[in-house]
Amino acid sequence: MPISKIGTITIGQAPRADITPILDAALPPHVTAVHSGILDGLSDEQIAARFPPGGGGEGEPVLTSRLLDGRAVVMGKAAVHRAVQLEIDRLATREGCQVVVLLCTGEFHGLECPPGAWLLEPDKVLLPALEALVGRRRAGVLVPLGSQVASEVEKWKGLQRAPVFAVASPYTAAEGEVAAAARTLVESGAEVILTDCMGYTAWHREVCRRETEVPVVLSNQFLADILKNML
Template structure:
């Protein structure tokens, strides 16, 4: 029987920009079951989930290809509902966001990309400086805080817009980064290649690291 792994995005599913790359790593013996925190919501309902001033902001993708900014607090509530909804169908669940979430109520194994990334980086970084690329300029300070104990440099470039990835990659290299993390599940293999070529540094792609862990567990 085919193993099923849940993939819950904070945006809308299906994530046609993400799942093909992750499926290639998971292999044909594993089926991805998708759900989105914004599935079945109207434009007005999605707008009501926008962050207020000074609130932690996350960004994701709609099925139209548009990006949307979301309140961390409000989208967390929606994620719990989706976990409860798809849990009976799968053996494990991936939260398709590298944001720092609280532990959800669940029975099946949940993979938190944020925790996986930090564990990988902590195993690789000693006293070196870590470069991070995040989607939005307003996320720089918030996401910088999660890398507690590591010297970090942060630049921004959105995976959901026609942003320049070469300039932030070069900036991080010149500032002394020894490794770069693309800190969002929306970043693609193509983004990783651009950043690696521009910086000549090792680059960690969130979605591929998480998919490899999920494949190992499955």
């Protein structure tokens, strides 16, 4: 049966004004989309109580996302993982989505989709493709939080050459901060810049290109292109 309905999950609040237009542009006319977020309808206090950084124990990785009003929020990964799985189940079973797309480049081990539905996880789809794309070149990886760099080193260990990292939040960094991060990557030897967060947009890409003149790969656009080929 042709795919006619997909669901997307942001680890923030939906709809994501920065990501949704990119995905919607990839959808053929016969496909509808349900956009959801694990923080939908929650107050600041509820988010802090349910997704506290470090709530999964000392050294727990953190993730960041965007609220409807544009503010950024930082959350503990363990609680996010549980909420994402619940939302996958809801979209596939109650909403009837045939494809569920996770809008986060973080690594989530053990996520499952109910039988009959596809689960599109960026870390499982984009990572191998980007490793092949980069080849023997040195990649520069742009990440939102300094505290994520240690886990990023492990994530990108499959690259033929060790990557370099720089930090600039897609949600709070000013143009100067993004430009400085891009320059740092190239000065450290990067020949291509990979944006390791769905929140980086065409604006971030243009800032990086203007400062460095090296290719810049947007994770959200890459994912949209893959999704388009499925539908």
